[in-house]
Amino acid sequence: MKPVKITAASVVSALGTGMTEMVAGLRANRSGCRPCDYEDAQLTTYIGCVDGVEGHTLPAEFAAFECRNNRLADMALNADGFDLAVAGAVERYGARRIATILGTSTSGIREGEYAFARRDPATGKLPADFRFAGTQAYHALTRFVQARLGLDGPGITVSTACSSSAKVFADAQQLMDAGICDAAVVGGADSLCLLTLYGFNSLQLLSESACRPNDVSRSGISIGEGAGFALLERDSDGPALAFLAGYGESADAHHMSAPHPEGLGAERAMREALARAGLLPGQVDYLNQHGTGTRQNDQSEDAAVARVFGSGMRCSSTKGATGHALGAAGIVEAAICIAALREGIVPGNTNLIECDPAFLCRVEPEAADAELRYALSNSFGFGGSNCSLIFGAAPC
Amino acid sequence: MLSATILGVGVRGPGLHGWSAASEVLCGRSSCDGASADLPAPENLSARERRRISPTVRLALSVAGEAVRQSALDPAGLPSVFGWPHGDGDIIQKILEELSTAERYVSPMDFHNSVHNVAVGYWTIGSKSHLPCTSITAGIDSFAAALLKALAQLWAEERPILLVVVDAPFPEPLNSVCPVGIEAAVAFVLAPTGTVGGLARLEVIWSDGVSPDLPSLPQLPLYRDLWETNGAVRAFPLLERLAHGEEGTLRLPFGRSGDLVLRTGRC
Numbered sequence: 001m002k003p004v005k006i007t008a009a010s011v012v013s014a015l016g017t018g019m020t021e022m023v024a025g026l027r028a029n030r031s032g033c034r035p036c037d038y039e040d041a042q043l044t045t046y047i048g049c050v051d052g053v054e055g056h057t058l059p060a061e062f063a064a065f066e067c068r069n070n071r072l073a074d075m076a077l078n079a080d081g082f083d084l085a086v087a088g089a090v091e092r093y094g095a096r097r098i099a100t101i102l103g104t105s106t107s108g109i110r111e112g113e114y115a116f117a118r119r120d121p122a123t124g125k126l127p128a129d130f131r132f133a134g135t136q137a138y139h140a141l142t143r144f145v146q147a148r149l150g151l152d153g154p155g156i157t158v159s160t161a162c163s164s165s166a167k168v169f170a171d172a173q174q175l176m177d178a179g180i181c182d183a184a185v186v187g188g189a190d191s192l193c194l195l196t197l198y199g200f201n202s203l204q205l206l207s208e209s210a211c212r213p214n215d216v217s218r219s220g221i222s223i224g225e226g227a228g229f230a231l232l233e234r235d236s237d238g239p240a241l242a243f244l245a246g247y248g249e250s251a252d253a254h255h256m257s258a259p260h261p262e263g264l265g266a267e268r269a270m271r272e273a274l275a276r277a278g279l280l281p282g283q284v285d286y287l288n289q290h291g292t293g294t295r296q297n298d299q300s301e302d303a304a305v306a307r308v309f310g311s312g313m314r315c316s317s318t319k320g321a322t323g324h325a326l327g328a329a330g331i332v333e334a335a336i337c338i339a340a341l342r343e344g345i346v347p348g349n350t351n352l353i354e355c356d357p358a359f360l361c362r363v364e365p366e367a368a369d370a371e372l373r374y375a376l377s378n379s380f381g382f383g384g385s386n387c388s389l390i391f392g393a394a395p396c
Numbered sequence: 397m398l399s400a401t402i403l404g405v406g407v408r409g410p411g412l413h414g415w416s417a418a419s420e421v422l423c424g425r426s427s428c429d430g431a432s433a434d435l436p437a438p439e440n441l442s443a444r445e446r447r448r449i450s451p452t453v454r455l456a457l458s459v460a461g462e463a464v465r466q467s468a469l470d471p472a473g474l475p476s477v478f479g480w481p482h483g484d485g486d487i488i489q490k491i492l493e494e495l496s497t498a499e500r501y502v503s504p505m506d507f508h509n510s511v512h513n514v515a516v517g518y519w520t521i522g523s524k525s526h527l528p529c530t531s532i533t534a535g536i537d538s539f540a541a542a543l544l545k546a547l548a549q550l551w552a553e554e555r556p557i558l559l560v561v562v563d564a565p566f567p568e569p570l571n572s573v574c575p576v577g578i579e580a581a582v583a584f585v586l587a588p589t590g591t592v593g594g595l596a597r598l599e600v601i602w603s604d605g606v607s608p609d610l611p612s613l614p615q616l617p618l619y620r621d622l623w624e625t626n627g628a629v630r631a632f633p634l635l636e637r638l639a640h641g642e643e644g645t646l647r648l649p650f651g652r653s654g655d656l657v658l659r660t661g662r663c
Contacts, residue, residue: 042500096654105511109488112570116496125569132573138483138512139535146652154602155651156541157533159483159512167530174548178398180602194495199507249528251520256448257508268526382508383517385529 001276003243003392004173005233008085010076010187011335013226013322014048018079023339025321027367029348033210033222033323038192045206048224048323049192050075058144064134065144067108069191072328073145076189076227085231086149089183092236095152099181101171102142102157103164103188105327105381108135110193141189145229153181159327161381162290164188166330169232169389170247176234183236187229190327196223203257211293211324212351213317214302214363218293224323228331230338242338245374245392246277252384259297263304265386266290266378270308273376273388281309284390285372286346287361288333290380291317292324301378302359311360320351330379334389337375341393346370397601398547400586401594401663403469403556406462407635408435408455409580409628410618414462421616422632422639428616432579436461440522448505449518452484452579456515456562457522459583464523467585468593469556471523474585475549476558478516478531479542481627482574484509485566492570515562538563539582539630540650546586547600556587563627577621580628582635594663596638603647603655610647610657634658 010018014032015025025032033046056071077083089098115130134140142155156171158164165188172184190196200206200223207220232244250272252265259266274281287309289301298317305313318336325332336347348367349355355363373393380386405415411428412418420426438446438457449457456478464471482488487510494502511517513531520529528549534541539561546559562581565571589597614620614632622629630648637644637660648656 109492112488112492113495116492119496119569126573130573132570133535137535137574138533139481142534152651152653154541154544154654155534155537156545158530159533160516160531161511161513170528171530171545171548174552175544178548178551180398180544180548194500195491195502195507195510198495198500198502199491199510202502202504202507249530251517251526251529253520253524253526255521256511256514256517257504265526381513382511383513383531384520385513385517385531 001246003245005236005240006230006242006244006338007233007236007238007240008082008231009241009335009338010080010082011228011332012050012072012076012079013325013332014050014224015321017052017075019339023343026347027345029350029367031210031321031350041194041197043197043201044208046210046222047192048222050225062144062148064131065140067111067135069108069141069189070144072191072225072227073141073189076229077148082229083149086185089231090150093182095150097153097182098151099153099172099175099184100142100146100151100155101168101184101186102145103168103327103330104138104141104157105159105161105164105190106193106195107138107141109195110191111135113194151185160385161383162326162329163379163381163385163387164327164330166379166387166389167249169244170249172232173244183231183233185229185231187331188328189227190325191225196326205294207293210351211320213291213293213319214298214349214355214359215352216354216356218298220294221292222323224325226322226325226328226332228335230334240394242341242394243392246273246390248272248276248388250386254384257382259300259380261300263300265384266301266304266380267307269386269388273390277390279374284374284376286340286375287313287315288337288375288377289315289317290378291319293319302361306360312362314346314364315361316347316349316364318347320349333377337377337391340375341372341391344369344371397599398551399589399599400547400550401589401591402584402596402598403587403591403594404463404466404585405638406459406583408459410578419639422636428618430618438522445521450484450486450509452562452564453515453518455579455581456560457519459581460519460558460560463583463585464558469585472525474525474556474558475527476516476519476529477542477546479538479561480512480515480531481533481535481538481563483512484514485564485570489567489570536627537650538627540648540656544656550586554588556585559584559586561628561631575625577625580626582628582631597661597663599659601657603657610645612647
């Protein structure tokens with residue numbers, strides 16, 4: 001495919017607000033995970049919580065969308081000059097020619113949790129001030145972002161669990177290629193809530209300490225949260241941060257909540273991304289793993305990466321730094337790959353003590369300087385929904 | 397403009413029990429009794445998986461299976477786009493109720509069935525398709541969004557694709573804050589224009605402005621009343637055109653002020 005220009009990007013994660021704070025955290029190999037102190041959750045685990053989200057409020061005209069998930073999104077729209085960059089795109093193309101395609105796994109369901117806790121004890125009715133459409137509804141995120149940015153192009157919410165905000169890049173490329181739009185705002189947001197904390201707890205997938213992807217002693221995930229955006233343009237003359245060089249999507253067709261043991265779907269997604277980018281495996285300089293920190297995910301991903309790229313592929317999982325931002329993991333790690341290409345760093349595998357000796361990939365424990373031309377990001381979700389994205393460096 | 401040949405259709409809803417009977421209702425040759433009917437058992441899932449799926453997932457799988465059978469294509473060779481306004485309302489409400497108790501116990505099966513892509517996940521398991529699959533929503537405009545996504549992917553990949561849209565009511569109390577009305581689902585197999593053996597040709601334009609003069613509502617009063625609440629009903633005017641076998645133009649609202657303009661014609 002023809003590479004697609006990425007002309008703006010922003011991110012909010014447990015490493016901070018904006019690309020600069022994130023890069024500083026990556027360079028220092030800092031973990032943003034901390035013992036779970038999320039509201040009244042009683043769980044022995046770590047979380048990747050975004051600082052400042054409790055104190056952030058939406059502009060008054062968006063009160064109907066007020067919830068933690070949309071606040072995270074708003075913080076990311078304010079970061080890195082993203083909303084200004086979109087305003088420029090609106091001038092160039094018109095609001096109707098810019099699609100908004102965002103991923104989320106749980107949107108603002110925290111508001112539903114609050115509402116159920118406050119049900120009328122006699123009638124079971126939800127409180128009158130519960131605004132379902134602007135908060136809990138999956139599409140609330142995209143509606144809020146479209147309203148906040150003044151965009152009138154097609155608005156689509158993708159919800160494929162932990163690959164949600166990676167797959168949006170593929171959707172945007174297809175809509176632009178088909179001539180439906182000239183540009184697209186892609187990305188997504190997912191926020192801490194009881195549903196995912198207690199849900200992953202019941203699957204016995206939460207790590208009691210900060211997650212340690214790729215480590216021989218890894219024992220599960222640390223749930224995080226985050227938001228981020230990228231502006232893709234089909235035929236821009238302006239400068240690019242990086243390029244979307246290719247994407248690959250696949251289905252495991254295996255199990256609802258367990259990855260294929262040999263990573264067949266993951267392998268397929270990576271091969272398809274390479275083919276679409278017109279690249280040989282040896283041309284990819286760095287691979288940001290899905291790397292959740294569960295026994296099964298990391299093992300099957302390592303095997304799949306080694307089959308595609310050979311053993312010794314330079315990899316890391318950054319989820320020890322950010323936590324697993326679930327539906328936002330795709331955009332957070334896309335931002336990490338874009339930053340890696342621009343800043344010339346290979347991010348380290350935060351929290352790694354001893355790499356699993358059975359693994360074939362070259363897991364980078366510490367951040368290192370390196371000139372990168374292509375970086376691949378993997379995102380895999382429940383339901384066996386896989387997505388691999390390849391980003392290319394902008395010419396100097 | 398995007399275009400496709402429709403190779404297969406599946407539909408289920410009150411009074412609509414599969415395309416061949418439903419097309420008689422939708423073109424006015426049979427009356428609509430509004431009754432629901434038992435769904436066929438989902439194909440190619442293990443007994444354990446069949447026990448795990450919810451009624452709404454079963455509904456989505458049944459229309460998907462019907463459309464693919466009609467197309468005579470191998471389901472393993474089809475990528476898929478599932479549109480679903482609110483995900484599985486029964487499961488979501490059950491978990492919200494569980495989380496409002498002191499124990500906060502969420503069953504592992506409920507949790508993995510709570511993801512929005514649960515229907516497409518089971519579809520890929522049953523159909524053994526490893527091709528790209530997705531699960532999207534645009535609220536009430538979920539059919540418009542899924543149709544546009546499926547046609548853009550068809551354009552990009554030049555191979556047939558399965559499109560499914562499903563919607564079903566929440567239980568109370570969520571039903572009161574988000575009424576959906578009825579359970580309904582529609583599926584299409586879309587193929588590149590010119591593919592032989594199609595039912596109809598479909599052309600879609602993302603319109604630059606609202607075109608209020610074009611027809612858009614379903615003809616049958618039962619469904620017309622659900623136009624603003626049920627995301628699957630948004631596909632019914634297109635089904636009516638196909639049932640009549642007529643050429644025609646429809647307006648499908650999408651977003652704050654946009655439209656998809658749909659043109660149907662013979663292959």
